[in-house]
Structure formats: C-alpha cells, structure tokens
Amino acid sequence: MNPLTKTLKAFRYLGIKKIWYYTCSQIGLRTGHYRRMTPNQRIIYTGEPGLKPYANFPTVSESEKALAIEHAELVCQGKFLRFGGAPVPLDLDAGRSTEHWTALEKTPPETDLKFIWEPARFGWAITLARAYAFSQNSDYANDFWNKTLRFLEIHPPNLGRQWQSAQEVAIRLMVMVFCDRVFAESSSTLLENRQRLWQAIAEHAQRIPPTLVYARAQNNNHLISEAAGLYTAGLYLPDHPQASKWHEMGWRWLNWAFQHQIDEFGTYMQHSTNYHRLMLQLALYSDHLRRIAGDPEWQPMTLSRLAAATRWLWALMDPQTGQTPHLGAQDGAYLFPLSSLLINDYRPVVDAAAKAFLQQDIYGQPDLAEMAEWFELKATTTTPDRQPQAPDMLRVESAEGRAFLHSAHFTDRPSHADQLHVDLWWKGVNIALDPGSYRYQAPQPWDNALGTAHVHNTLTVDGNDQMQRSGRFLWLDWAQAQVIAHEVDQEGNLSRITAEHDGFIKLGVLHQRTLEKADRGWLITDDLLPYGKENAKVHDIQLTWLLPDLPWEQVDAHSFRFTVSTFSFQIRLVGIDHLSLYQSGECILGNLKPEPIWGWTSSIYGDKQPALMIKAVQMGILPLQIQTIWQFE
Numbered sequence: 001m002n003p004l005t006k007t008l009k010a011f012r013y014l015g016i017k018k019i020w021y022y023t024c025s026q027i028g029l030r031t032g033h034y035r036r037m038t039p040n041q042r043i044i045y046t047g048e049p050g051l052k053p054y055a056n057f058p059t060v061s062e063s064e065k066a067l068a069i070e071h072a073e074l075v076c077q078g079k080f081l082r083f084g085g086a087p088v089p090l091d092l093d094a095g096r097s098t099e100h101w102t103a104l105e106k107t108p109p110e111t112d113l114k115f116i117w118e119p120a121r122f123g124w125a126i127t128l129a130r131a132y133a134f135s136q137n138s139d140y141a142n143d144f145w146n147k148t149l150r151f152l153e154i155h156p157p158n159l160g161r162q163w164q165s166a167q168e169v170a171i172r173l174m175v176m177v178f179c180d181r182v183f184a185e186s187s188s189t190l191l192e193n194r195q196r197l198w199q200a201i202a203e204h205a206q207r208i209p210p211t212l213v214y215a216r217a218q219n220n221n222h223l224i225s226e227a228a229g230l231y232t233a234g235l236y237l238p239d240h241p242q243a244s245k246w247h248e249m250g251w252r253w254l255n256w257a258f259q260h261q262i263d264e265f266g267t268y269m270q271h272s273t274n275y276h277r278l279m280l281q282l283a284l285y286s287d288h289l290r291r292i293a294g295d296p297e298w299q300p301m302t303l304s305r306l307a308a309a310t311r312w313l314w315a316l317m318d319p320q321t322g323q324t325p326h327l328g329a330q331d332g333a334y335l336f337p338l339s340s341l342l343i344n345d346y347r348p349v350v351d352a353a354a355k356a357f358l359q360q361d362i363y364g365q366p367d368l369a370e371m372a373e374w375f376e377l378k379a380t381t382t383t384p385d386r387q388p389q390a391p392d393m394l395r396v397e398s399a400e401g402r403a404f405l406h407s408a409h410f411t412d413r414p415s416h417a418d419q420l421h422v423d424l425w426w427k428g429v430n431i432a433l434d435p436g437s438y439r440y441q442a443p444q445p446w447d448n449a450l451g452t453a454h455v456h457n458t459l460t461v462d463g464n465d466q467m468q469r470s471g472r473f474l475w476l477d478w479a480q481a482q483v484i485a486h487e488v489d490q491e492g493n494l495s496r497i498t499a500e501h502d503g504f505i506k507l508g509v510l511h512q513r514t515l516e517k518a519d520r521g522w523l524i525t526d527d528l529l530p531y532g533k534e535n536a537k538v539h540d541i542q543l544t545w546l547l548p549d550l551p552w553e554q555v556d557a558h559s560f561r562f563t564v565s566t567f568s569f570q571i572r573l574v575g576i577d578h579l580s581l582y583q584s585g586e587c588i589l590g591n592l593k594p595e596p597i598w599g600w601t602s603s604i605y606g607d608k609q610p611a612l613m614i615k616a617v618q619m620g621i622l623p624l625q626i627q628t629i630w631q632f633e
Contacts, residue, residue: 009476013413025214028210029102034102034210039157040159043199043206045239047240050235058369058373058374059373060134069135071127072132072143083118083332084337084342084344092120093154094119095162096155097160100158101160113165113440120172121175122172122176122179123175125144128140128144129144129183132182142186148176149196173229174228175336205242212226223253227253227257228282228286231246231289233250235293235295255298258298258305264305265312266308266390267391273316273325273326273330274330278334281336283309284349284371285375287375288375306353310356318425320428325434326435336371341368344603351372355379359380360381360385389494392406392407396495396497397494398520403424403517405515406420407482413474417467417469418434418451418458421457426567427567431630432547438450440472451469451475454595454598455598459626461504463542466479467503479503483498484498487516496515496516497516505532508537509528509531509535510530511526520631523629525626528625538620540619541618541626542615543573543614543616543618545614549612550562557578558572570630574628577619578617582615583613585599598615
C-alpha cells in the first residue's frame, strides 16, 4: 500500500480526532516538550494518605493459603509467574537506563517490551500482599519493601523504559497504593519507607497528564488505565498541590471511557476477552476506591455500560472452568491477581463484577469470591439470571458442548482479522481454538503474526485476508459482520445462527457462515456467494480449523478422527477438493505448502505450543459451499 493511500485510509477508519491526538503526541515528543514536562527529579511529599489501610483481609481455605504462600516464596527467591506461566527470574533491572524515556522512544527495545514491562507492573507485589494477608508473616512485607525500594532507586523518575509508557506508570502506581494499604500495619513496615513510596506515587502521577493525549489517540485500555491511575493518586495523596486536578481528570476520563468504549450490548471496543477482563478489573479497583473514599456514584450511563460489559464476559465463560475463547489480542494482562485460580479462569473477575454492577452473586461459591472480598463487595441477591448471550459472540450449546460464532461490527481498530471465527468446546475442552497472540514484538515471521484470518477458524479467498494489514497493530479496510438469521429450540436456546461479513466483497465474494447444533456435535456451513455482478472467476478458497495437538488418524480423504482422554471426535469436510494437516509450521499430510505460523497456538503470552491445523481447499466458480461436520463419540 503506497503511503498516500495508507494515510487516506487511516483518516477514514481512525477518524480525524484520533489522527489529530496522535499528531499532537508526536509533536510533543519531537519538539522536546515531553522531556521538559517530565524532568528527572525527585518529588518531596510530606502529606498523609487519604485512604486508610486495609482493616480486614479475605478469608480463604487452607489450600488457597498454602498456594498463596508457595507463590510468595518464589518471589522471595527472585522468581515470579510471568503472564501466569512457569516461574522465571524476576528481573527488576529490566529497562534500566540513564537516558530519558523520550530518547528511548527513538530506539527499538532489545526484546519484546512486554517482557521488560511485566516485572514493573508489580504483580509479584500482589503475590506477596496476599501471602502476608493470609499468614501475617512479616517476611513478605519485608521482601516487598526491599524489592520496591530497590526498583525505585534503579529506575529514577523518567529515566529508562519503565517510564516510557504512561499506562505502565499508572498500573504500577495503582499496585503500589494497594500494597501500601495491605502492608501498612506490618512490623516490617517503616514510616520512612512508606513516605518514600508516597513520593514515588506522586512522581508516577506527574508522569501521566503530559502524554494523556496519546492515550486519547489510542482510546482503549490505555486511557482507562491512565485515568484510573490519576484518580487513585488524587484520592491517596490529598495534600499534594495537584491532587484535586488528578482526581477530577481521572474521574472525568474514567466515565467518558467506559461510556464510549463499551457499547450498549456490553461489547468492549477492543474485541478481546483479555482486554475486556482488564477493563473490568480497572472498573472494580476504581469503584472500590470510590466507595471507601465516599465519592459520588458513577454516572448512570457508566453503570449501565459496566453492567452490560459484565454480562458480555459472563456469556463467554464456561461455568465449570471459567475459561473463555481466546478472542482477539491476548497479552496476559491481569492487573490484580487476587485469586489462587489460574490466569485463564475468568470467574473471579466476573463474580466480583456481577456483585458490583449487577448486584448479583451468580456463583454462590466462596472459593471464587476472594477478589470480590478484596474489593469489599457483597451481592444484594443470590438468585442469578440465566447466563446471557453476547450479540457479537453468540453461543450455541448442548448438554456437553458450547460453540461460539464471532460476528463483530468494529467501531475502532480491530486487533485480529477473525470475522466468523468459530470456537468449539466439548466437555470443557477447547476443540476448535483461537491461536492467541504469542508475541507483539519478535523477529519475522512472529511479529504479532497470529492476528491474521489465515490462522483462525474461518476462511480466506484467493490468498487474501479479510482486512488489509498496514502495521503491527493496524488493520485497514475493516471487515464488518452481521447476524442475518437465527433459530431457537423448544427451550428458547439458540440452535442455529447465520452471519455474514463483507471482507471479500472487493473480490466480488460474500462469505456467509451457518453454525447449527447437530446430534452430538455441530454442522458448520460456509457459503461463498457472488456479490454485485456475475462472477465467472475461479476462486481459491482455503478453510482453516485449528485444534489442540491430539492423537489423530485419517478416516478417508476428507475425514479425520481425533482422540482426547475422555472422548473422541470426527471431522468430515464436504465439498472440498483436498485437505492438508499441519503441525508446528510443518506439513504432516497433504501437499499445500506450509507457512511457519501454521499449526501453533499460544495460551500464555510469549510461549507457543504445537497445534494441529487443517487446511481444506476448494477451487471453483461461485456460488461455492463447504460443510464441516463435527461428530463426538
């Protein structure tokens, strides 16, 4: 795409306001304005916190306490569970530099910035806080102060990569406030250490406003994080001369962002289950501070959008495991890991959000309620509604399975080209899965590579993606989808959905997909219809199905059988010319040339695992149809 075309399309899809805000941020960076506004200097703050320390801690089981202590001991040994995965060294030096953060904007990082920033998000500090709360062992408080003071010493204000992103600064600020309130009464906590932390909170808060225009250009979780950080600082440092400004600015942008980034049906504009959870956690944390500070209630529209957003995430969850489809960008963000459950279990956040914004205890399970207890939430009713539906990720379910069809109308930048992607689950196992993200920054071919339709459970036409990729995080020519028909069974449950998207109409092709429940399985029908005028061209259709790395056997030319520990299933494709099977970028059956990114999945950011990928090919003149029959045995 030539630069002029790209610029014109960027204006069309991003809008003048976003382009203007981004331009302003670049002017601030290149003229040295940001460097002048964020000097490298310590701040003297002698006031007292505006919020009291935690008076009571959640009550957990002995097994939960033991696991919290086990994880805290890892932190004391200099390790942490990065992105909820295996233990890795806790590198508090990561991103250290004597250069101002604005200078580093011109220098590519030595590795993925997510790896540099994650230790500085202080998730490990919450691990120590939980262990201290449950055991009252002051060793965990002592380790927190040692590590935190060392971090503040080696990362002075506005020097190094840990000050490069105002969002990262805001996240760290919020966690420091949380931990200060937890450790305040510990025998290992000295007043001089707390005072140093209060100074650091002021230093962090002053870093955010100068570049808020960049967060407004992004208009996503960046803006919510930075607004929540300012709101936190304004409440926690009431004696600071800028406290009222931080408080007002944070409150205003929190309400604005929740109202403009969540639609009336609860869909979050980033179309990502991970970022949706991140948004709800920021809402829960801010709401907790609002209540204990005695601030006014949220604006009515804010409450309405947060309630809808809670129902949306609840709609995607498996009630037994708490897992959801890996829809959209998946970078492992989990700001307040206030639970012993795995990072891919979304129930603690949904439980807390339902109590906060729906006034319902939808589970009634104490082992899911720790996060809600940290945020001092109780429901007014224990009779939950029926599990809702998400209009852009509709669910067709049976006694043992759940199927989702993604059909989004994008109002902001898509992260993945995944229209009409289908996610299938059977007995709690994700059978047809989303590949995740793996890495945002990496050498080719892994530079945010898993966002393309070529690796999602959908199809491509003549080798074209659904949208035009124009950068690591930028898609243009957005494909828009809509549901055009549906059926319900006698119990009122969805049994059949048909949706279509317009991503291939430039090729004269309209893609329609029907997902319907069958006896012990599903039938998925893909119709490729001529669009506009008669289409006599021979089209190359490639249909993708991504599965876990399971034992398999070929039944016939168009069928496979796969085996899971507790069941097996068969996939049969009708209406295709030939199919191939891939694993870890290699072709293991068939003759279609593989791509290195085929046959991988990433459930944890930065870690990819082998998967099986079916590629089914059909060549012909429109209309064309492919059917995929999933039968579980």
